[in-house]
Amino acid sequence: MVLLAVGVVALAAEWVTGGLATGLIAVLIVSVVAIIWIAIMGGLEARRALAPYGLLKPGILWLSLFFLAPLWSMFEMSLSSKKSRFDFFPKFTWDWSNYTKALTDYAPQFGRSFLYASIATILTLLIGYPLAYAIAFRGGKYRTMLLGLVAVPFFTSYLIRTLAWQNLLADAGPVVSIMKTLRLENILEWLHIMDNGRLINTPAAVIGGLTYNFLPFMILPIYVSLEKIDVRLVDASMDLYTTASGAFRRVVLPLSMPGIFAGSLLVFIPAAGDFVNAKFLGSPETTMIGSSIQDQFLVQLNYPLAAAMSFVLMAVITVSVLIYARFMGTEDLA
Amino acid sequence: MTAAHDTKQKWGRGVINGIAGAAMLYLFAPIIVIVVFSFNNPKGKFNIVWRGFTLKNWAHPFSQPELTDALVVSLKVAFISTVIATLLGTCIALALSRYKFKGSGAVNLFLVLPLTSPEVVLGSSLATLFLSRGVSFGIVTVIIAHVMFQVSFVAVTLRARIRGFDWSLEQAAMDLGASPGRAFWKVTFPLILPGILAAALLSFALSIDDFIITFFNAGSLVTFPLQIFGASRVAIPAQINVLATMLLMGSITIMVGALIINSRRNRLNNGSEAKG
Numbered sequence: 001m002v003l004l005a006v007g008v009v010a011l012a013a014e015w016v017t018g019g020l021a022t023g024l025i026a027v028l029i030v031s032v033v034a035i036i037w038i039a040i041m042g043g044l045e046a047r048r049a050l051a052p053y054g055l056l057k058p059g060i061l062w063l064s065l066f067f068l069a070p071l072w073s074m075f076e077m078s079l080s081s082k083k084s085r086f087d088f089f090p091k092f093t094w095d096w097s098n099y100t101k102a103l104t105d106y107a108p109q110f111g112r113s114f115l116y117a118s119i120a121t122i123l124t125l126l127i128g129y130p131l132a133y134a135i136a137f138r139g140g141k142y143r144t145m146l147l148g149l150v151a152v153p154f155f156t157s158y159l160i161r162t163l164a165w166q167n168l169l170a171d172a173g174p175v176v177s178i179m180k181t182l183r184l185e186n187i188l189e190w191l192h193i194m195d196n197g198r199l200i201n202t203p204a205a206v207i208g209g210l211t212y213n214f215l216p217f218m219i220l221p222i223y224v225s226l227e228k229i230d231v232r233l234v235d236a237s238m239d240l241y242t243t244a245s246g247a248f249r250r251v252v253l254p255l256s257m258p259g260i261f262a263g264s265l266l267v268f269i270p271a272a273g274d275f276v277n278a279k280f281l282g283s284p285e286t287t288m289i290g291s292s293i294q295d296q297f298l299v300q301l302n303y304p305l306a307a308a309m310s311f312v313l314m315a316v317i318t319v320s321v322l323i324y325a326r327f328m329g330t331e332d333l334a
Numbered sequence: 335m336t337a338a339h340d341t342k343q344k345w346g347r348g349v350i351n352g353i354a355g356a357a358m359l360y361l362f363a364p365i366i367v368i369v370v371f372s373f374n375n376p377k378g379k380f381n382i383v384w385r386g387f388t389l390k391n392w393a394h395p396f397s398q399p400e401l402t403d404a405l406v407v408s409l410k411v412a413f414i415s416t417v418i419a420t421l422l423g424t425c426i427a428l429a430l431s432r433y434k435f436k437g438s439g440a441v442n443l444f445l446v447l448p449l450t451s452p453e454v455v456l457g458s459s460l461a462t463l464f465l466s467r468g469v470s471f472g473i474v475t476v477i478i479a480h481v482m483f484q485v486s487f488v489a490v491t492l493r494a495r496i497r498g499f500d501w502s503l504e505q506a507a508m509d510l511g512a513s514p515g516r517a518f519w520k521v522t523f524p525l526i527l528p529g530i531l532a533a534a535l536l537s538f539a540l541s542i543d544d545f546i547i548t549f550f551n552a553g554s555l556v557t558f559p560l561q562i563f564g565a566s567r568v569a570i571p572a573q574i575n576v577l578a579t580m581l582l583m584g585s586i587t588i589m590v591g592a593l594i595i596n597s598r599r600n601r602l603n604n605g606s607e608a609k610g
Contacts, residue, residue, distance in 0.1 A: 055429035056441060059422035059485050066482040067448050070459035077462045089466075127357045134354035138347075148589055149358070155363045155585035158543050159562045160578045163570065164364035167371065172383060188548065213360065244346060265450060273452025276545060280566070290546070291455045297458050308463060310455045317452065 032057065039052040078307035090304050098308035106292050106309060113289040114316070115202065116278075117271035120210035124267050125260065127211070130219035132259075132267075133252075136226035147223060154216050161282045165209050169199040169281065209277035217266035225259030226252070260327045269317055289313055365582070372575035391572040393566065395580065398573045404561035405577060411473060411557060412541035415480035420534040422481070423488025430489070431496050437492040443460045448486040456483065457550035464551065471553025479551045480544060495529035528596075535588065542581075 078098055080090035103110075113287045135146045153161065168175050176199055179185055188194040193204040229252060237247040275290030282288075289309060297306035346585055371381055375388035396402045426445065448456060460479050461471075469475060503525070507517035545559040552560060562574060 052429040052433035052435045052438075055425040059426040059489065060441065060444070062422055062481065062485055063444065063448065066460060066463075066478055067456070070456075070463040073466050074455075074459035077466065127353070127360065130350050130353040131357040134350055138351065144593065148593065150361060151589075152582070152586060153361050155560055155589075156365065156368060156578045156582045157562065159545060159559050159566070160368060161364050161572060163562070163566060163574075164367040164371075167367050168363060170383075212360070212364070215357075246387065268449055269452055273454040274546075275454070276563075290359070293454050293458060294546075294549065302389040303462060303465065306458055307597065310458050313452060314455050319451070 026100055040070055045104050047294070065095060074310060075308045077303050078311050080304045082304075095304070099312065101305060106289060109287055109292045110312070110316070112203075112286065113272050113313075114320075116207050116286075116288065117208060117274075119207050120214065120271050121264050121268045123211040123319055124215050124218040125156075125264065127216055128263065129222055129256075129260075132222040134220050136229075137231075143227075143231045147220075150216060150219055151199040158213060159276060159280075161213065162209055162276055165205070165212065168202065169205050169208075171198055171200065173200075175199060200281060201286075203230040203282070203286050205281040206277050206286050206288075209281045210274060211269045213274075213277065214267040214271050217270075218263035221262040221266065222256060222259035225256045229255050240248050257328065261325075264324070265321060272317060345524045357519070360555050368582075369579050371445055372572060372579050374572055374575075376572055381570045381575065387440060391576045395573060395576045398571055400556070401558075401561055401565075401571070401573055401577065403552035404556045404558045407473070407556060408542050408558040410481060411476055412538050414539050415477045415484060416534055416538040418477075419484030419488050419537055420530065423485045423533065423537075424492060424530055426485070426489040429497065430493050432498065432501060445486050449481050449490065453544075453546035454550075454578050457547035461550040468572070472555050475551045476548055476555055476557070478549050480541045483544075483547065484541060487537050487540060488533045492526075492533045495532070496526050499526065532592075539585065 020208070035050055035057070048280050076092050077090065079096065081095040081097070082090045114312045135143055135150070139146050167173055170176070176197070179188060179194070179199075185194060187195060189197075193199070193202070195202045199205055220330050233255075235248050237251050238244070242250065272288075273290045275288055275294055278286055278288040278291055293306050293309045293313070296302045296309065367509045372391055373387050374381055374384055375387065375390070376383070377385050427602070428443070429435075430441065441527075455480070459484070460475075463469075464471065464475055501522075502516075504517045504522050507521045508514060512520065543559065545563065548557055548560060549563070554562070558577075565571070565574070
């Protein structure tokens, strides 16, 4: 199975060419035919042993071809450069300068991406946990309905939702005018949330948009882990004379940790790579790394630099996820 | 328990319910804006400031041909990619939950990876592959890209759904003389079908809504999100809000329908259990 997947990647990445490639294709075809042959003609035992591989094969091959192989070709691209100005397509040259350029020229964008994504993750946790808690423990028979209600806003388009925040946060929009009637502008200015009476095009607007758009990815996993908790455990701890907050701290919170872990990954990762919120709600001073990658790739057509930036983004995310997993004491990603 | 303790607890409850209520309001604020502004009568090209109530956007929801065309493209892409991804993903989920085999841990990890990679990386790397192999961008590349993230999604959600499935039912059918194929199609398949449909519906929604990965792999193809993104710099017609409200209503109807069918089935099941 693994060998087959490696074979497909090798083909797609052109590690092997000519006769070897033909041989590899032949091996692939023969193995697929063999599995089908055994599945039809073989005895029950043989069939049972091969069934999982037969079922896995098409999907895994698809993922190898269109998820793994692309990562390889992007790695190759990140070390490529154009020999002359007239080359349309860059050549593989072990050119590490793309990485130094990505790290030096785009350090502010990387910094902003991880800062905004971290703040958004913390905010989704602060907003999402009480909501998931209220639905799981106070929802009663309306639990499913309330959970469905949480999902409803996300049935509209992601871009339209973000555009709606543009309306809400606009200079003449409802949020600004409510803040002004409540005389909160000075506090908000002091907190650096508002900038000269404006909410739109500030870092706060971008973080708010990220928080909003990825909130359900925090609520749902936390809800799932809270729902599994046996309420009698809480009762038992209260019988043993802890306070309500003690019961929460020592029983409910530890048991919901897997949900918090999964939720924060599901918020942090897409938020760090997002560029829609920065584009619609931010200003040129709030661009995130996602928009720089998109700009280099689709506008400047500087594929090697875009590839190097993507790789750095992925490396930093992987490392921070591993550190976080160690810190949370869990290795169960799924 | 003391009275002071009780009031403290009540306070705690009030605070949590208050935050939960505010969070709900936060979730729905933009939705209210979208629906309300579908009745706006904007002056100029941007539907941002409220200029008065009108029904004319609703009377001509398809008057923006680019918008309607893009919606049709999106529906087509979502339909094809969901069918392929549901087939592939269901096979993977079945293999993972039905059989114990070597390497299932690696397969699990492999499945989660696309879901935990940022979309920019997925989109740009796939586009790099297509570029370096000289594949021209269009509907095929977009469908390939969508299937890529949908397969993982369908496999992971469906595996979670059928984790507690009682596989001895299939064995029982075979003991009663059914062939393995017949046992699967007559016993297992009907029981896991709701889970498959739910995963397919959600991945359909993911496909329709996908912007970032599509943006890298679309070439000159324009899907609904791409059209909105392109238009948002030049003009935001109120028809966008009308179509968004329609999509919203459609999905709510499907969801409520599914809920009703589900609860009715549960009631039927409970009823027959009570009788039996």
